[in-house]
Amino acid sequence: MLNLKYAPRGWNSWDCYGAAVTEDTVRGNAEYMAANMKEAGYEYVVVDIQWYEPGSVNNEYHPFADLCMDEYGRLMPAENRFPSAAGGAGFKPLADYVHSLGLKFGIHIMRGIPRQAVTRNLPVYGTDGIRARDIAKTASICAWNTDNYGVDPTKKGAREYYDSIFALYASWGVDFIKCDDICRELPHEEEELVMLSEALHGCGRDMVLSLSPGPALLEKSELYKAVSNMWRITDDFWDDWKLLYAMFERAEKWSIHTGHNHYPDADMLPLGAIRQVYDTSNTTAFTIPEQETMMVLWCIMRSPLMAGGELTKNDNNTLALLTNPGLMEMHECSRHAHQVFRKQIGGNEVILWTAMKASRGGGYDGQYVALFNADGPDAEISVDLSELEITGPVSGEDIMSRFECTFDKEIKVRVQSHGARVFCIR
Numbered sequence: 001m002l003n004l005k006y007a008p009r010g011w012n013s014w015d016c017y018g019a020a021v022t023e024d025t026v027r028g029n030a031e032y033m034a035a036n037m038k039e040a041g042y043e044y045v046v047v048d049i050q051w052y053e054p055g056s057v058n059n060e061y062h063p064f065a066d067l068c069m070d071e072y073g074r075l076m077p078a079e080n081r082f083p084s085a086a087g088g089a090g091f092k093p094l095a096d097y098v099h100s101l102g103l104k105f106g107i108h109i110m111r112g113i114p115r116q117a118v119t120r121n122l123p124v125y126g127t128d129g130i131r132a133r134d135i136a137k138t139a140s141i142c143a144w145n146t147d148n149y150g151v152d153p154t155k156k157g158a159r160e161y162y163d164s165i166f167a168l169y170a171s172w173g174v175d176f177i178k179c180d181d182i183c184r185e186l187p188h189e190e191e192e193l194v195m196l197s198e199a200l201h202g203c204g205r206d207m208v209l210s211l212s213p214g215p216a217l218l219e220k221s222e223l224y225k226a227v228s229n230m231w232r233i234t235d236d237f238w239d240d241w242k243l244l245y246a247m248f249e250r251a252e253k254w255s256i257h258t259g260h261n262h263y264p265d266a267d268m269l270p271l272g273a274i275r276q277v278y279d280t281s282n283t284t285a286f287t288i289p290e291q292e293t294m295m296v297l298w299c300i301m302r303s304p305l306m307a308g309g310e311l312t313k314n315d316n317n318t319l320a321l322l323t324n325p326g327l328m329e330m331h332e333c334s335r336h337a338h339q340v341f342r343k344q345i346g347g348n349e350v351i352l353w354t355a356m357k358a359s360r361g362g363g364y365d366g367q368y369v370a371l372f373n374a375d376g377p378d379a380e381i382s383v384d385l386s387e388l389e390i391t392g393p394v395s396g397e398d399i400m401s402r403f404e405c406t407f408d409k410e411i412k413v414r415v416q417s418h419g420a421r422v423f424c425i426r
Contacts, residue, residue: 002206006332007263007304008176008230010044010106015238015268015308016276018059019050023082023094025310032311034101040323041332044176044208045098046106046306047091049145054078058277063146066116072125073117073132074165075109095173106176106208107169111185111192112140112148113161125164130157140189142181153191162199170205183211183231186220197227210265210304218253225262230304237267239274239285241418244294245374248351252339255301265304269294272309272318284309288317289419292400293372295321296420299331300355300370326399330368330422333358337368340387348376348415354388357424368399370422373415382412396425 011029013021030045050056052068052075068076070088077085077094084093095105117132124130135158140150151158169177177200182193193211200209214232216224224231233250237243247266254264271291275282286294298305307322314322321327337355344350351374357366369388371381385392385407393408399422413421 002208002229002261004208004229004261006041007258007302008044008208008210009040009042009305009331010046010104010176010307011042011311012046012048012178012268012306012308014048015270015274016310017048018277019048019053019056019061020058020277021047021051021081023084026094027097029311030098030101030103032314034103036314036319037307037311037323038102040325040328042305042307042322043102044104044106044306046108046176046178048108048178049110049180051077051082051107054080056081059275061145064115065147067114067147069114069117069122071122072164073114073120073122074125074168075114090168091172091174095175099173104175105173106178107174108178108180109165110142110145110148110180111182111189111196112137112142112150114147115149118149124157124161126160127157130160135161137192140192145181148181150189151192151195153195159195159199162196163202166200166203166207169207170203174205174207176208176210178210178212180212183214183216183224186217186223190220190223193223194227214265214267215250216254216264221254221257225257225259229261230263230265232267233264234267237270239270241286241290244286244290247297248339248342248372248374251297251301251303255337255339258302258337263302263304266298266301268306268308269298269322270308271322272307272311272315273313274309276310287418289416291318291321293418293420295324295327296370296422297353297372299327300334300337300353300368300422302331302334302337305331324400326397326402326422326424330355330357330399330424333360334368335364342374345381345383346379348379348381349374350381350383352383352387366424366426368422368424369396369411370420371411371413371415372420373417376417378414378416378419380412380414382410384410390425394425396423398422399424
């Protein structure tokens, strides 16, 4: 039974390589993570979309492209991009290498069955005479990718198809599945989601199940918790302040649904060297204060932390932010995080979050307080402790710098524009 210590941390290839990731890139990022980020709890190395398409070269999808698959319509890695997959080995050699580094291996999949398998009417593995056309739901089509049809859960052989692909992934040593074209496709694809989840959890290997794309549906929150470990609360998130600013509203709504083994997902962290398929000199457009705001918000609400940049190009600041000990501790120990207020203070839009700090020995041993300067210039911002229902004086720690501090009746600190300050008070 999967038992996550905290929301998953790792690396995903999408933000830097889109649909064009290669084996060399995966190995290089895995080696970097093992050497520089594993001690901070990063462990998942995830190959994103189109790993089965030989011709992928950037973030763009090629409509009705020829895909690599076995005789049962199960997608296989393109050998020109993943040479170790030759001879039907699939992702096992690459997964074995990632495991040898003390890390875990993940892949992206699309909901459903390849259209190419349906066109060829290939047999469904583990069935007696059932073929792809018998289980395909041809009216169920992804709006932005032409690879797959949905699978009709009412058809005989549908569950066997999902059982067969997860058995294949288990044989490769896959630890993490990011399933796309499913999270927001409810209620019309709800039965397929449930069937997919049951097949994954019945395959005999523990795997994280991540659902994309967002925005997830609040009214389906209990279903997401029941069938998956993480689900996207937003569409693709990029290095644009407008998207980060909008995340506060999403985080406020979804924070109450964070719990053991299930985490609302604010999406990947577009830090460092991103969009490498277009220009290898590309780096995040977020300012340093905006990068800090993103990390503080993700950590206090316990969103998964999936770095999106080319890790081997990280500068010291990027690595330090991704692995900051205080933030990593908050990501693990934050409980009951929620927004306290969002209001104007002296010409600045100030957002205040708080959470209890769980003690690793049981109970609680502090309270996190995060101040965000969401709109306005650099400013000294004051918040009465009464806003947090606390009576001073209290001692505390700036968790990013690890400086000790005391507060009498108010928290009064300087916060940069679009920046954040976060404390643990006792």
